Amino acid sequence: xxxVSQSPRxxxxxxxxxxxxxxxxxxxxVSLFWYQQALGQGPEFLTYFQNEAQLDKSGLPxxxxxxxxxxxxxxxxxxxxxxxxxxxxxxCASSQGSGASTDTQxxxxxxxxxxx
Amino acid sequence: GENVEQHPSTLSVQEGDSAVIKCTYSDSASNYFPxxxxxxxxxxxxxxxxxxxxxxxxxxxxxxxxNKTAKHFSLHxxxxxxxxxxxxxCAASRxxxxxxxxxxxxxxxxxx
Numbered sequence: 001x002x003x004v005s006q007s008p009r010x011x012x013x014x015x016x017x018x019x020x021x022x023x024x025x026x027x028x029x030v031s032l033f034w035y036q037q038a039l040g041q042g043p044e045f046l047t048y049f050q051n052e053a054q055l056d057k058s059g060l061p062x063x064x065x066x067x068x069x070x071x072x073x074x075x076x077x078x079x080x081x082x083x084x085x086x087x088x089x090x091x092c093a094s095s096q097g098s099g100a101s102t103d104t105q106x107x108x109x110x111x112x113x114x115x116x
Numbered sequence: 117g118e119n120v121e122q123h124p125s126t127l128s129v130q131e132g133d134s135a136v137i138k139c140t141y142s143d144s145a146s147n148y149f150p151x152x153x154x155x156x157x158x159x160x161x162x163x164x165x166x167x168x169x170x171x172x173x174x175x176x177x178x179x180x181x182x183n184k185t186a187k188h189f190s191l192h193x194x195x196x197x198x199x200x201x202x203x204x205x206c207a208a209s210r211x212x213x214x215x216x217x218x219x220x221x222x223x224x225x226x227x228x
Contacts (some may be wrong), residue, residue: 004159025145031214033214034131040220040221041220041221042120042122042205042207042219042220042221043160043205044216044218045216046216048214056214056215059215073198091159091160093159095214100214102148102165102167104162104165105216106162106163107152107159107160107161108159109157109158109159110158110159
């Protein structure tokens, strides 16, 4: 496709359930980012991949959060034992280059996660 | 770390008026300042950016100004149209870092 796609667009989980969020970046983009956007806030960085390598996971809020990009294209963000505070929109972005600050990041539409 | 403050949180204007959104940043090493527009149900989209070696940049109806000494930058939209209604985010990042710090966003409402 022409842009970054994410699925599902909406996810409702009961507290304690595991969830998996998928991101399909723009074809050929080297860099992939995950962000968390709470209601009324700007996106906050979670983790960064360069191809299949996870170079930075400093933004992951706890060890319940795990991300992978095994073949350097599609990425999955997994949240184990979801808590209410995990409710947010999870955004994926990709960029063509190797993560320079001035590389344009193209965002997907996000997955809205609601934990009951 | 970097801290980006954005004002106002909500801005309501009449069609044809100008709109100005202001951001300040704390890290003097920040040198790249993108602005994003986020429409309902969509991800942020880059609309304009400015680097620290430039004081002003313009693209049709939008412009961004940067004052490095004061550590603030602004987005100017002229001749606003209803389709400009969205949430706008400023961001700042330092050279060598791929992690932008975002402001909290400004909800712009353009009344026809």
